[in-house]
Amino acid sequence: MLETAMDLQLLHRAASAYYVDGVRQAEVAARLGVSRPTVSKLLAEARRIGMVRFEVLEPPTADLPDLAARLQDVLGVRSVRIAPGNQVQRDYRGIGDLLGEELRSLDLQRGEVLLISSGKTTYAVSGMPGLPELPGVVIAPTVGGQQETDPSFQTNEIVRRFADRTRAEPKFMFAPASPSEQLWESLQADPSFREITDLWARARAVVVGIGEPYQGRAALTSVVPRDETALLPAVGDINLHFYDIAGHPVSYPGSELLVRPPRALLNALPTSIAMAAGERKAPSILAGARAGLYTTLLTDEPTAQAVLALAAATG
Known part of the structure; x- marks a missing residue:
């Protein structure tokens, strides 16, 4: 369950645009009608609640x-x-x-x-x-x-x-x-x-x-x-x-x-x-x-x- 006080749909739109579509933060801000610092906060919150996840892959041990x-x-x-x-x-x-x-x-x-x-x-x-x-x-x-x-x-x-x-x-x-x-x-x-x-x-x-x-x-x-x-x-x-x-x-x-x-x-x-x-x-x-x-x-x-x-x- 994603628990946050922020708007989940707004978090998803910001995270999808930045991490999936590769849009820069300034353009994400323009799309959402918010400031760039707000975009940074949205992305940080998306990572905190697990909406966005990162992993470091191990190199394969076989061909x-x-x-x-x-x-x-x-x-x-x-x-x-x-x-x-x-x-x-x-x-x-x-x-x-x-x-x-x-x-x-x-x-x-x-x-x-x-x-x-x-x-x-x-x-x-x-x-x-x-x-x-x-x-x-x-x-x-x-x-x-x-x-x-x-x-x-x-x-x-x-x-x-x-x-x-x-x-x-x-x-x-x-x-x-x-x-x-x-x-x-x-x-x-x-x-x-x-x-x-x-x-x-x-x-x-x-x-x-x-x-x-x-x-x-x-x-x-x-x-x-x-x-x-x-x-x-x-x-x-x-x-x-x-x-x-x-x-x-x-x-x-x-x-x-x-x-x-x-x-x-x-x-x-x-x-x-x-x-x-x-x-x-x-x-x-x-x-x-x-x-x-x-x-x-x-x-x-x-x-x-x-x-x-x-x-x-x-x-």
Whole structure:
């Protein structure tokens, strides 16, 4: 929570202009209609309350392009990009920067569809300043989550944040992640729900997170049971599609009703950008590639090393 006696919106405007847009303090003062000393006070206050944060990055301990090439070869995916350092400790800022670069390279045009999933990583990067502007691009959610209390699993909120940052056109899905049989049947005939599923079918790209192994997992959407023996072999999931270490699907009673794109559709998408950081996710990343659920991986240095070590140990 940002606690201050100053106007939060004024603080944000001053900080964004100076630190994000690179505007000099004199011009910031002219924009805001305040004095230059006031701008200095606004910037100092923004830093004090944590609205503006600085970090000093450690130099990478490995040759990142070489590490990425080796990991790409092991995973058999189209592309791997690696941010330096531990990105979990850095709130995924380096991964957010890499995502911005990937989206710029796609050159998405007005009317094209970009899908985005829920999860800790996608929520974290959805509001980052490194994302490109995507005017006219349609952003749509891949999973239900209207009932979730954790914002990381509220897909509509993630879509809204992402669209606000990129100036894209958001589309929302008003459905829980795991509806009843009766609601499931109703959704199939609902025009607003069918609009979303039609967007799934014509999407050009999707941005996803990679879930940790089921056993001992801390962050998990509320609709997935915590003590389901059928899920014990699951080493990860993407868009609520759980899989074992070989990449084979893992299902459980009721999973056929989950609101998510079919696995075959995800496999067929031209570009699937997966983001994951944390050494515990090494088997999730390795098996997710075997499942064919992503084409591009954005990760960090320690996670990449962990995946390579696991692949060498397991053959």
